[in-house]
Amino acid sequence: MITHKNISLFFIFLLLLIFLLNLYTAINLWFFFAIIFIWIGINAFGSARISSNYHVKAFCNNPLETEKKIALTFDDGPSIYTLEVLELLKKYNAKASFFCIGKNIETHPEILQKVISEGHLVGNHSYSHSKFFDFYNEDKITEELRKTDELLEKFTSKKINFFRPPYGVTTPSIRRALKVTGHQVIGWNIRSLDGGTKNQELILNRMIKHISPGGIVLLHDTGTHSVLVLEQFLQFLQQNNYQVVSIEELLNLKAYAN
Template sequence: MITHKNISLFFIFLLLLLLLLNLYFAINFWWFVVVVSVWFLFNLVGSSLISSNYHVKAFCNNPLETEKKIAITFDDGPSVFTLEVLALLKKYDIKATFFCIGKNVEAHPEIIQQIVDEGHLVGNHSYNHSPFFDFYNAKKISEEIQKTDAVLEKHTSKKINFFRPPYGVTTPSIRRALKITKHKVIGWNIRSLDGGTKNQNLIFNRLIKRVCPGGIVLLHDTASHSVLVLEQFLQFLQQNNYKVISIEELLNLKAYEN
C-alpha cells in the first residue's frame, strides 16, 4: 500500500544504500538528488490527492454501491448563497452535507441553524480555511478543528464526526491532529471545480461526465454560479433516475455522536 510511512521507509533505505555504496564506489552526487527529488514528488502528489489515502484514510465514495445513489456535499459556507442552495434542496426534496468554516458559522448562525433544522448534515472544514493550513503543526490544526466543532455543536447539540481538510490536502501534521480529534475524513470523487471557474457549462459537463453510483459530489455554497449549476445538476439527476442520499447512508458512517 502506498502510504507516507511506506514511501518514506523505502526512500530512506535507498539513501542509506547509496551512502553504503559510496564507501566503496564513487557514487555521483546527482543520484542522491534524483532519489530525494522523486521522494519529494511522491509526497507532493500523495498529499494533494485526498483519495490517495497517503497520510490519512479518506472516504471519497462507496465503490460497493451498484444502484444509482450518490451524495452531495458543499464546502466553505455558510454564506448568503447557502440560502439559495437550501431553497433548491427543499424544492427537490434532497438532503446534503455542508462542510463549514468555523468563522463563517459564527458570522451566519441563523443560516447554520436553518441547515440543521431542515435535516441536512454539517461537518468541520477548519476554522479559518487558511492557505497556510497545510503548514500548521498538529497542535494548531487540532485547535482549529476543535474550535470549529465548538461553534457547530451549539447548533447540532452533538459531537461532530466528519472533517474535510481545506483544499483536500493532507499532511503528517493533519494525521497527527486527527489522532487527537478522532474525526473521519470525508473526501469526494466527483469534483465540480466550481471554486476555480465561473463557466457554468464547464462545471455542469464536468459533473455529469463523472456521475456514478456511490459517488460523492463536491460543490460550493459560496457563489451565484454554483447555485445555477446546482439546479441544472439536480434536474439531470432527476431525469436520469439518480437518488441523492445522505453521506451517513452512503458510507454507513455517523455524522454525529451524542
C-alpha cells in the same frame, strides 16, 4: 499500500543503501538529488490527492454501491448563497452535507441553524480555511478543529465526526491532529471545480461526465454560479433516476456522536 510511512521508510533505506555503496564505488552526486526529488514529488502528489489515503484514510465514495445513489457536499459556507442552495435541495427533495468554516459560522449562525433544521448534515472544514493551513503544526490544527466543533455543536448538540481538510490536502500534522480529535475524513470523487472557475457549462459537464453510483460530489455554497449549476445538475439527476442521499446513508457512517 502506498502511504507516507511506507514511502518514507523505502526512500530512507534506499538512500542509506546508496550511501554504503558510495563507500566502495563513486556514485554521481546528482543520483542522490534525483532520488530526493522523486521522494518529494511522491509526497507532494500524495498530500494533494485526498483519495490517495497517503496520510490519512479518507472516505471518497462507496465503490460497492450498485444503485443510482450519490451524495452532495458543499464546502466553505455558511454564506448568503447557502439559502439559495437550501431552496433548491428542498425543491428536489435532496439531502446534502455542508462542511462549514468556523469563522463563517460566527458570521451566519442563523443560516447554519436553517441547514440543520431542514435535515442536512454538517461537518468541520477548519476554523480559518487559511491558505497556510497545510503548514500548521499539530497543535494549531487541533485548536482549529476543536474551535469549529464547538461552534457546530451549539446547533447539533452532538459531537461532530466528519472533517474535510481545506483544499483536500493532508499532511503528517493533520494526521496527528486527527488522532487527537477523532474525526473521520470525508473526501470526494466528483470534483466540480466550481471553486476555481465560474464557467457553468464546464462545471456541469465535468460533474455529468464523472457521475456514477456511490459517488460524492464536491460543490461550494459560496457563489451564484454554483447555485445555477446545482439546479441544472439536480435536474439531470432527476431525469436520469439518480437519488441524492446523505453521506451517512451512502457510506454507512455516523455524522455525529452522542
